Amino acid sequence: MIGQTPAPPYYAVIFSSQRRKADPAYDQAAEHMVDLARQQPGFLGVESARGADGFGITVSYWSSEAAIVAWKQHAEHRAIRERGRSDWYQHFHTRVSKVERAYSFGD
């Protein structure tokens, strides 16, 4: 899914992860987290892709670092992250970055 974002600067959280085996509960939780993120102040958009090998990248876009910290501390988000570590992910990396320039092609 493509997030339409404003002109830089803004922030990107790059989350790359290796899933363990497929689990419908994961898909449900991931969808719910995106719905919840959309309701947070400063949320700008999200893009996500996962291949058949279970490796995926989700990038969420935010207007400020404060918005990212607030989302990180959200109670429901914290709880689901615990479940991610115990049940769903073999490993993941989270990187918080500041988008300095952006360009696009196509529709």
Place this chain on the structure above:
Amino acid sequence: MIGQTPAPPYYAVIFSSQRRKADPAYDQAAEHMVDLARQQPGFLGVESARGADGFGITVSYWSSEAAIVAWKQHAEHRAIRERGRSDWYQHFHTRVSKVERAYSFGD
């Protein structure tokens, strides 16, 4: 694939794209570009995922903005980007960002 990156700060190029139909020539070109990127000064790593719907995200990591600019100007990379626009991508976004903090879980 997972790129092992050093402690921040460093740079991330977030490339999200919607593929047109599958094309073996694309896969070959993508693989070649990764091989070529690995040889560039300042290259730190790359992660890539594409779902069955043809939407994908590739994030490459670099030690400096100068390294990103040099790679962007690489002749073979320029030529393949032309082909990407004409043949392979319906749309894409490129975002250059500075990674400010990072954390990991698992192996």
